Amino acid sequence: MxxxxxxxxxxxxxxxxxxxxxxxxxxxxxxxxxxxxxxxxxxxxxxxxxxxxxSVTDWDGIDLTKNFVGLDNYVQVFTDPRIFNVFWVSLYYFAASFAQMAIALYFATILSFSTRFSSLFRGILFFPYLINGVAIGFVFLYLFQPGGTLDTVLSWFGVADPPQWLGDPNVVNWSLAGTSVWRYTGLNFVLFLGAIQSIPRELYEAADLDGANKWQQFWSIIAPGIRRIIGLSFILAIAGSLSVFEVPFIMTGGANGSATFVIQTLQTAFSFRQVGLASAMAVVLLAIVLVVTFIQRRVFPDEKVDLT
Incomplete structure (x- = not known):
């Protein structure tokens, strides 16, 4: 008990x-x-x-007082040509993003199958993405300078009067966009490579038995199978082209018509002491990215792909 x-x-x-x-x-x-x-x-x-x-104040970043100005900053963003016209610079990077997606998809398709030295080529393609953006800016700064590496190589082929790659306003943005292609192709390559390798091998074997060539297999198997990754890359391309900063800032500082919207925003905030206006510019950039992403998701819905 x-x-x-x-x-x-x-x-x-x-x-x-x-x-x-x-x-x-x-x-x-x-x-x-x-x-x-x-x-x-x-x-x-x-x-x-x-x-x-x-964004609704006139704060200069230093004073403790912030006066409410309503939507005046937003009106200035859309009416001041010096601010809104820098969006046209993003078109160069937007066009370059399609080039890098095409290059990445091409090599990802080839290297996803049995190819000699495929591991070496994969590392070579992905390596530029691992390098710091500041280092890439300085490397290509020496590449594009007058009498630099690129001009020397072109002189071997008889080009005696090459353009000013970073000094000509008609050429500078193409040069900077080409630098971005070299840097970010590796990221798209890895995304595409992983998506392609996730496709069952039995589908390729069945396509071979049906007599489909590699081009037909690409459009019938690979392209539908990686549609989600292509949509993701498209979103990243839009967001990246609108928010380019490191490469043009390091190489030109925004000179010769190469200032992007982000560079213009930073100059407005820290050089001209208009933090309120710069905040409105940042909000506008965010809104544009969200709207474009929403439209992309509506036009290309994220549907489950069934290749069988």
Whole structure:
């Protein structure tokens, strides 16, 4: 009786410990998530909220007072030709993004099958993406300078009077866009390569039995199978072409008509001390990216592809 009473009296305590352990186990994932979510809120969403607030003020970045100006900054963004015309520079990078997607898709298709030295070529294609953007800017700065590497190579083929690659306003944006192609082709290549290799090999074997050539296999198997990745690359191309910064800033500083919208925004904020106007420019850029992404998702819906 005495031992029975002891076990009976100890049962509630053990049950309480079990209940407490169960609650702790349920809270453990949320405890791990709280740190990451807190940092995300602190360094991403809270600055975004402040960005919207600054965009309706005339703050210069120094004074403690911020006067409310309403939508005046947004009106200036769309009416001042010096601000809005820099969007035309993004068209060069947008066109270049299609070139890099085509190059990446071509090599990803070839190297996804048995090819001699395929691992070496994969590393060569992906390596430029691993290099720091500042380093790439300085390397291509020496490449494009008058009498530099590119002019020397062209002189071997009889080109005695090459253009000013970074000094001619008609050529500079093509030069900078070509630099971006060299840098970001590796990212698209890896995305396409992983998507192509995820396609079942049985489909290619069945296509071979049906007599389909490689071009027919590409349009009937590979292109539909990686449609989602192509859509993702298209979104990244639009966002990247609108937010280009490192390469033109390092190589030209935005001179000779090479200033992108991001460079113009930074100059407005830190050189001209118009943080309110620069914030409005950043909000407009964000809105454009979201609208274009929404349109792309409506035109090319994310449907599940069934190749069988």
């Amino acid at each position: 005495r031992g029975t009473s002891r076990r009976a009296s100890g049962a509630p305590a053990s049950g309480a410990r079990g209940a407490g352990r169960g609650i702790f186990q349920k809270l453990t994932p949320w405890l791990f998530l709280s740190g990451a979510v807190g940092l995300l809120l602190l360094f991403t969403y809270w600055p975004a909220v402040n960005l919207f607030y600054y």
